[in-house]
Amino acid sequence: MGATDRTSGPRVTPEHASPALRALTAAALVLPGLMSPAAHAAEGDEADFQYSRYQEGERHPLSTFLDFNGVPGIRNLPNNNPIEVDSLHGTAKVTLADRVKLVFNYTQDTWSGATPIATAPAAFGMNATGNFTINGPKTTIVTGASPYVQSIGSFGGAAFDARLNPLRLNPDFVSYSQDKRLAHTLSSASPETRKQGDFKLGYEWNEAAVDVGGGISLENDYESRFATLGGRLDFNQKLTTVNLGLSYTNSHTKAVIDHDASPYIDTTAFDHQIGVDDTTGTETLSGNRQDWGANLSLSQVLSKNAVIQTGAGYTRSTGYMENPYKVVEAFFVNPDPNFSGIPGVFLAADGQAHAFLEQRPDVRNQWTWDVRYVQHVPVVDAAVHLGYRYYHDDWGIDAHTFDADWAQPLGRGWTVTPRVRYYSQDAADFYHPFLAVLGDPGTSEERLKKLPGSFSSDHRLSGYGALSGGVTVAKQFAKGVSLEAGFEYYTHEGSLKLGSGGEEDFADFDYWVANAALKVNLSALGGGGAGDHHHHGHHAGHAPAGVMFDHMLSQAGDFMAGYRYMYSRQAGNMLHGESDAGDAAIVAQGCGASACWKAPEEMDMHMHMLDIMYAPTDWLNLMLMPQFMDMHMSLRDLDGATAPAAIPDHGDHPHTTGGVGDTSMYALVKLLDVPGHHSGHHIHAALGVSAPTGDVGIKLRRNHLHDPGFIHYGMQLGSGTWDFKPSLTYTGRLEDWSWGAQLSGTKRLEDSNDVGFAFGDIFQSTAWAGYNPLDWLTFSVRGLYTLQGELKGEFTVPNDRSGPMDFGTSYGGRYWDVGFGVSATVPAGDFQGNRFGVEWLQPVEDDVNGFQLERVGSLSATWSLAF
Amino acid sequence: MNRIKPRWVALLLGAGFFLSACAPIAPWERGNLAKPHMALDPYPLQSAMRAHNYGAREAASGGTGSSGGGCGCY
Numbered sequence A: 001m002g003a004t005d006r007t008s009g010p011r012v013t014p015e016h017a018s019p020a021l022r023a024l025t026a027a028a029l030v031l032p033g034l035m036s037p038a039a040h041a042a043e044g045d046e047a048d049f050q051y052s053r054y055q056e057g058e059r060h061p062l063s064t065f066l067d068f069n070g071v072p073g074i075r076n077l078p079n080n081n082p083i084e085v086d087s088l089h090g091t092a093k094v095t096l097a098d099r100v101k102l103v104f105n106y107t108q109d110t111w112s113g114a115t116p117i118a119t120a121p122a123a124f125g126m127n128a129t130g131n132f133t134i135n136g137p138k139t140t141i142v143t144g145a146s147p148y149v150q151s152i153g154s155f156g157g158a159a160f161d162a163r164l165n166p167l168r169l170n171p172d173f174v175s176y177s178q179d180k181r182l183a184h185t186l187s188s189a190s191p192e193t194r195k196q197g198d199f200k201l202g203y204e205w206n207e208a209a210v211d212v213g214g215g216i217s218l219e220n221d222y223e224s225r226f227a228t229l230g231g232r233l234d235f236n237q238k239l240t241t242v243n244l245g246l247s248y249t250n251s252h253t254k255a256v257i258d259h260d261a262s263p264y265i266d267t268t269a270f271d272h273q274i275g276v277d278d279t280t281g282t283e284t285l286s287g288n289r290q291d292w293g294a295n296l297s298l299s300q301v302l303s304k305n306a307v308i309q310t311g312a313g314y315t316r317s318t319g320y321m322e323n324p325y326k327v328v329e330a331f332f333v334n335p336d337p338n339f340s341g342i343p344g345v346f347l348a349a350d351g352q353a354h355a356f357l358e359q360r361p362d363v364r365n366q367w368t369w370d371v372r373y374v375q376h377v378p379v380v381d382a383a384v385h386l387g388y389r390y391y392h393d394d395w396g397i398d399a400h401t402f403d404a405d406w407a408q409p410l411g412r413g414w415t416v417t418p419r420v421r422y423y424s425q426d427a428a429d430f431y432h433p434f435l436a437v438l439g440d441p442g443t444s445e446e447r448l449k450k451l452p453g454s455f456s457s458d459h460r461l462s463g464y465g466a467l468s469g470g471v472t473v474a475k476q477f478a479k480g481v482s483l484e485a486g487f488e489y490y491t492h493e494g495s496l497k498l499g500s501g502g503e504e505d506f507a508d509f510d511y512w513v514a515n516a517a518l519k520v521n522l523s524a525l526g527g528g529g530a531g532d533h534h535h536h537g538h539h540a541g542h543a544p545a546g547v548m549f550d551h552m553l554s555q556a557g558d559f560m561a562g563y564r565y566m567y568s569r570q571a572g573n574m575l576h577g578e579s580d581a582g583d584a585a586i587v588a589q590g591c592g593a594s595a596c597w598k599a600p601e602e603m604d605m606h607m608h609m610l611d612i613m614y615a616p617t618d619w620l621n622l623m624l625m626p627q628f629m630d631m632h633m634s635l636r637d638l639d640g641a642t643a644p645a646a647i648p649d650h651g652d653h654p655h656t657t658g659g660v661g662d663t664s665m666y667a668l669v670k671l672l673d674v675p676g677h678h679s680g681h682h683i684h685a686a687l688g689v690s691a692p693t694g695d696v697g698i699k700l701r702r703n704h705l706h707d708p709g710f711i712h713y714g715m716q717l718g719s720g721t722w723d724f725k726p727s728l729t730y731t732g733r734l735e736d737w738s739w740g741a742q743l744s745g746t747k748r749l750e751d752s753n754d755v756g757f758a759f760g761d762i763f764q765s766t767a768w769a770g771y772n773p774l775d776w777l778t779f780s781v782r783g784l785y786t787l788q789g790e791l792k793g794e795f796t797v798p799n800d801r802s803g804p805m806d807f808g809t810s811y812g813g814r815y816w817d818v819g820f821g822v823s824a825t826v827p828a829g830d831f832q833g834n835r836f837g838v839e840w841l842q843p844v845e846d847d848v849n850g851f852q853l854e855r856v857g858s859l860s861a862t863w864s865l866a867f
Numbered sequence B: 001m002n003r004i005k006p007r008w009v010a011l012l013l014g015a016g017f018f019l020s021a022c023a024p025i026a027p028w029e030r031g032n033l034a035k036p037h038m039a040l041d042p043y044p045l046q047s048a049m050r051a052h053n054y055g056a057r058e059a060a061s062g063g064t065g066s067s068g069g070g071c072g073c074y
Helices: A268-273 A444-450 A521-524 A583-587 B005-020 B043-056
Strands: A048-054 A062-066 A073-078 A084-097 A102-120 A164-167 A177-178 A181-202 A210-218 A222-233 A240-254 A274-276 A284-302 A306-319 A327-333 A354-357 A363-377 A381-391 A398-411 A414-425 A435-438 A464-476 A483-492 A508-520 A558-579 A598-614 A620-624 A627-637 A657-658 A663-674 A679-693 A724-732 A737-748 A763-775 A777-788 A813-825 A835-867
Touching: A048 A521, A048 A558, A048 B043, A062 A181, A084 A657, A084 B043, A102 A627, A181 A222, A210 A398, A240 A777, A268 A284, A268 A444, A327 A444, A354 A444, A464 A777, A483 B043, A508 A521, A508 B043, A558 A583, A583 A813, A583 A835, A598 A835, A724 A763
Parallel strands: A327 A435
Antiparallel strands: A048 A084, A048 A508, A062 A073, A084 A102, A102 A181, A164 A177, A181 A210, A181 A657, A210 A222, A222 A240, A240 A284, A274 A284, A284 A306, A306 A363, A327 A354, A363 A381, A381 A398, A398 A414, A414 A464, A464 A483, A483 A508, A558 A598, A558 A835, A598 A620, A598 A627, A620 A663, A627 A657, A663 A679, A679 A724, A724 A737, A737 A763, A763 A777, A777 A813, A813 A835
């Protein structure tokens, strides 16, 4: 939610003036009731969806090693687990009543990968995993999976010269030479998901507006709540606009200190904030921070071809602003030149590194000033955007940001916008890659007193520059729909800093981001009930929300955009076949030849799908359905079972995965269409393929010095195989009644995916009946039968198989459900034709393969609009 | 703080003088200004996403007057 204020420029025309409002959970959008039929899609009303992927480049920290001849050296480690983030964003902007606007945003990020948690001189060998006898240039060393923040893997100990520059032991094993090179220690994380919902409610006058907003961002270890207040004033015939924004954020950190590293991390400074779980010994660090912000900006139309905006902002942050996962390595160096026995060489008094949780000041005052200029270039009808931002804070950081882009329309609704950005910042006063102080370490309290009051080795607080560039391609379709796609490459380098003094290259990294967005302009689509509006599907009654492909677009050239949300939950008893399964039976039979010790306790799945449908002819529709999903599972211990000694019990941490799922493409073919005024019958077939775009290689992070391997099959994001998905649908109606039936299937086209397994084939049959008490409202009941085969194959690389969910024999089964639904089509007004539906599927009977968790039910919610 | 404030005051005052010199622009002369790619931010969805990425990676994300975004603790 950055830079919201920038969007509200001078109120030149309604088209230009997109207010500083955006938001709305896409899920909330699909609830019928939310928008009354009386609501009108006013200028600016729209629904947007965006997906983006952030992919960091690999980092290769330095480590010490011994070659074949026993000669010590330093080289780069392999690291194949860079940070990646998948994000989904939905926005709805709607006019609730004359002059009252609501914006709702929903954002979801799932990230995983390895990130630096500490820094030390490379010669000290902090990255050598346990031992450092790694021979041969081709030997692969696995590192970064679990942090080693204390052990020194060098051959000469932690050695410094008289000015506390780090030294490296020479191959003669006697002498030392200066080696200032530094290395990050990386730690990787299992996937984690953040979800944010926020809104803004605004009231507009002709030349002014006010808005209030609020939101919440939730992660396992961080919760943030915020409120905003904004105002806008136009004057000077709307050539000048003043915006004021105020914000308050309250954030709570609740971080589990890495179990493998906690014995080696000095947490003394935060002991009063750390709670210890009595049974598991897990240490949790809690902290609270508050941010108060104010921002004032002025926009001015300079000429018929130029606009400028300038603004100033102030934010005061207080409380716990540390990153709870970052530590700073400190070395306590014996000042006695005779201690090492080598002239000019000073050794760490106790021969080891001390890792302290980073300590930042509790107050941060931040000021910004920015200016933005937009110039039209009439000769090519382009727009040039130039921006500059100055930032200053009392942590000692000054930063400058320059950005420029050239927005070039190409005709036929296409616009290409190349962009470049440069950013440079100074280091914070308390940034130290590591600390070296003279003296004995002494007790914890004595050690802390020898260190500065604040210290951090987070490279975000170092001095560096960042250069990024990219391009955005946008296509505006005639019917109020636009697609945007963007790409950006970003490189962070110490040497790119303005002036000198940037951090060394060990902290350099790069990333790329790709994004795609679909924007539907509701006001342009509705057309105020114009006569050419298509009654897609022409059936008075609509199929329940949980039924896909229930209708076709009937006119060549028609489009439909839709959004579908599905939630399903499993919890309660474990089943075996049709009956409850006791723990003893699961232990004995659930895990093949070995004994189970875990069983799933609950599992939730959320799926977001976009439906994009196009009718090239009246008998053929093409459909594209990208998916985004996230899943959450927690396990429990089975009574009377013990984990194998080799596998540590990691305390039932719930697991989360999320990201892009499989992408389906369909062709719908009309087979029979008997339209009529009072009754009608329609049959169509769908032939589809599902492309394996969902990740099936997600692994759990190393924990307790153990790599659990792949996460359970059911927690992977897709099937990993190309799948064939045919279906046959019949719908009929008579007066206020409607009904239908559908047969559908999923046939895996491959025996196994890249990681060794294939889900079972699926067959489904369903039938429903609907009644319309009003023209625009349908209630429905349906029955559903699902048959799915067992999972075939298994992970090619063995994982921890702790329970039935890790065995293919406990996938699939026969399931019976009953669904209750309601759907509505906005009958008139500017929102005419928007269709909403919800359906709850209640399990009636399960007959599962192997041992599976009972189903609680699933919810489907849809929105669609044909145009 | 004190060494910053006068600079801003001067800038805002300067901006005020600058702007007061602008000639009026009639509504029918605002066609170019109304074009979507002439907006101060033509791609607000992407801008918000990029701002979030920068915010998780750069120290100078504060002071925007906006909120949310989570920890970015990676």
